[in-house]
Amino acid sequence: MPITKAEAQGVTRAFVRDYPGALELAYKFREDAAELYGPRAAEVPADMKGGYVPKETLHAGRAYRGRVDVPLQNVESAGDLLMTLRHEVLGHYGANTFAPGEKRALLDGLAAARNEPTLKPLWDDVNRRYAGQSLDVRAEEVFALHCEGIEPSQHQVADQVQQRGQQSFTETCIARVRPMQADDLHNIVCMVAQGLRDRSRTQQNFPQFNELFRRDENMEPKKPFHEVVAEKLIEQLKAGTAPWQKPWEPGEPNAYLPMNPTTGKRYKGINAIHLMAQGRSDARWMTYKQAAAVGAQVRKGEKGTPVQYWKFSEEQDKLDDSGRPVLDAKGQPVKETVMLERPRVFFATVFNGEQIDGLPPLQPKKEQTWNAVERAEHILKASGATITHAAGDRAFYRPSTDSITLPERGQFPSSDRYYATALHELGHWTGHASRLDRDLAHPFGSEGYAKEELRAEIASMIVGDELGIGHDPGQHAAYVGSWIKALQDEPLEVFRAAADAEKIHDYVLAFEQKQVQEQDQQQSQAQDEAVAQALAVDIAEVLDNPDVSFSHYQAFQGDTLEDALRSRGLETVGSITGTDPEQFYAVAHDRLSPVFGIDPSHTDTDNAYLERKGLAQEFANMAEQLHLAQQLQQHGEQIVSSIDAEARWSDGQRIFAFHDQDGEPHQVRSLDELNNYAPDQLMALPALTQQQAAVADQEANMTPPTNDQAAALLAAHPADAVQGIEQAAAARRQ
Structure with missing residues (x-):
């Protein structure tokens, strides 16, 4: 027997008490769809239990952000209505508490995961019910269908609901670094539900077309960060203007790679590549707040550039075997750093020094005050790599013998070109199984070979800037076609290549630190010997x-x-x-x-x-x-x-x-x-x-x-x- 209007109103009042954010909606109960929609009733399914209308509604002199329609004859019980309210309010209205770009990302993330084993049952159910509807409509229905099983107890007492939900949303919808799983969908839904419970979420997306549909047609598809970077690089590779395709002359170290003047640190990995790809002549990049903090101002109308950060560890309270916090002598919880099971991704928007008024002018590059060539030679020696010189013009690393072959020094136009080439090959040398263990077993001309060259070339660019020996990309132009194909086939390759290049840089530069430590140790030993000699008095x-x-x-x-x-x-x-x-x-x-x-x-x-x-x-x-x-x-x-x-x-x-x-x-x-x-x-x-x-x-x-x-x-x-x-x-x- 269908639920009565009085029963429906009672269930709705209880639902709104659990989710006060639902007070922003009006609720319209009628006997059937014809009474709700008149002649348009034929446009909705005959067995529809409820519908969310994302359109401002006036009722009893009050404005509501939208409306939930319920044809009572299709609702069999209080439990049936409760599931309907969760579907329409937590699901469809909840999806509109995302900003337009975020909702676009949510739908894209759901659609991209439709064949994932943990989400496929939901998608199969929605595909049967909504056959013929657009992919976006079905994606939102998947989101709403999962909401039907949500109860306040699943999110109101759970720790870090917002954090887990935001992490899943960022990784599977914004950054798209992995496909969404059922756990991710649940985390996102719980984040939305808790936001409607504590009223921290409200409608941000206002679709203006067919009021029963949920997608704003003006929303552009949201692309993952690595795809945006890859597409830009593909264009530049074709034009010969990608960051690592540009030659640099020897000069002041750390003069080209983008850096943050507030922190004094350079940007790394995919962020460095992305910022360099913007073609700015000023290496300084900072956030709006960082600029304001030093008395500078981003010019009105300037567009920022996004960068991506990953958090792999965090500080947490140390727990004893019973799960209780360990306290120090002052009774304060002892902290420890733990690795996260699932790293978190964050985004920031930065502006270039050319876009900011009030910054000190960019200082002209200074001439080197020390011998970069000598520094490079020390790195090569400290590495212990087997390096031989032979007649000819080929420079290569041979994995089978774990050795580097270079042309004779006299064949290079300058010493910095010699060391730039040597350090490039040393980058390949780091890939040996006993070192960074990259896959080097690819024949010349293959896609795998080109991917390894991409890593070594980016690393050469970074190391060249670090040492101030310049960068000469001319000899690697033959790989451009393969690089373009690799990025087109798998845009995430730019993320992996940049990350591997940073590892190469760190591994190579560690030899310099090793040498400094050995020199310090030798000096310390010499000093100890001098002291011992002075103290050798009977x-x-x-x-x-x-x-x-x-x-x-x-x-x-x-x-x-x-x-x-x-x-x-x-x-x-x-x-x-x-x-x-x-x-x-x-x-x-x-x-x-x-x-x-x-x-x-x-x-x-x-x-x-x-x-x-x-x-x-x-x-x-x-x-x-x-x-x-x-x-x-x-x-x-x-x-x-x-x-x-x-x-x-x-x-x-x-x-x-x-x-x-x-x-x-x-x-x-x-x-x-x-x-x-x-x-x-x-x-x-x-x-x-x-x-x-x-x-x-x-x-x-x-x-x-x-x-x-x-x-x-x-x-x-x-x-x-x-x-x-x-x-x-x-x-x-x-």
Whole structure:
């Protein structure tokens, strides 16, 4: 038996309580379609249970955004009507809460996925019911049909409904990086339903034609980002103007690739290719807000360029085995970075520096201040690649022998052309199975071969800009036809190629970083050796030093101090203090503990503790003096005048004075003290680091005890001497 009008109104009131956004619609209940539509009733299916009319409606003096018509004779129960309301309101009206371009993308995403196994049953059902209707109408019906099974409990208490829905919509409808699945459709529907529940969504799309149809005929098909980029590149490849087809002369590094002046970072991958394809001469790109933040203004009427970003990880609360948040000492949740099961894609619109008023003018490119060719040579050597030179004009990488063959250097018109070619082949070399593992098993002239050349050519362009060695695309013109075909057949190939090119760039440039690290390590080792050599002073020489008194130290198990040290292998200053100047005191403190038969962490203020600390300080002081003498010998610069001394002081250089009493260097702590010495008593070391300067400032306000004062403190006031010893340690250690 059909539902009554009163029952229908009750069901609708309950539905609207669940979805307050549905209050924007009027609801018209009539006995049948004839009563609803009059002569036009023949245009709708005889078994229609409801219809959404996307047309403003006036009722009882109030304007509604649309109307839901219900022929009661076709609705059998309250449950039947509830499914109808979900279909018409959550489905059809919900589809119009997308902006026109977004709705176009939604319909395209649904249509593109009509043969996906998880969505095919829905499509088969709709195709039977709506045979003969347009693909767009059927796509919207698929969306509405899925809405029939949606209940508030599926979205109102679920976490991240909006985020999951937006992610699925962006990836399957906007970016179209993968086909939509049933889970994606459910996420999008739940996002819309929750928006109607909390009234965050309202109608944005207003179709003006046949009021029972749901699609605006003026909506242009929404193309995925990679298709837009690919189509632009195909046009440019045909004209010979694609980014990697343009030659660059050697010059300033990082001068051509698009970059964001706000972040200081360059754009990468498909974004870099897309921005370069716009043909701008200014490499700077930024968002509207970024321009405004620096006092600049995008000119009125300028059209932005979209860029695409992917998020592969995010910060989340760390959970214990029971699923509860792990808290830190302050009771705050501990965060951890986790990889997302499904990466998220985002879009931004950026404007070129040529489109923005108020930016500083683009500075002319500077000439290189360092040797880019030398830098390229270092990369080739650090890679360890097997490179041979042969007569002829062929340059190639042979996967079977994992080797690169180049023409003789003299055959190249310039050194930068030689290295550009070598680095191009090194790009192919990275594809070996033991490195980045790309598919290189393709014969010359094949589509696969051309795809690999595309990757290497884009990588050459990026590396060439990074190093400032220029870019010469002329020798690869033969692949243009294959590149065009590859992009026409599979537009997503531009995304993959650009991503692989960035991997090649990172892999190749890592060799330069490796070399820097090796050089730093060699320098560090050399410095350690120099320090060790300076500290290789017999302890007897230290103990016999008349300027340092060890008379207050007691005998150790009947041994003299020297014998006690030697019995534990401590025969030189370096064996007691180590070779790290920042750790002289700490290392000596630990290594002297067994001499006194105490634990390194022992802190009682007894004689053994104090003697151990005092002795550690004496050796740390001696090590510092020896190391300082070594530094001054290797790097010290004699001050030639009082003006020179004051200038070096102003520059932050460390200045040392040699006292007449002991002939040892002592760091000058103030300008007044500096003026007390003649220039021939002064030497300078390179400028302090920021950290060293802070230590020097602190030391300038301290008056550390001398060695004799420290010894006197130990003898007279054992308990109070600790503070004096620690002051001395802090003041004398750099």
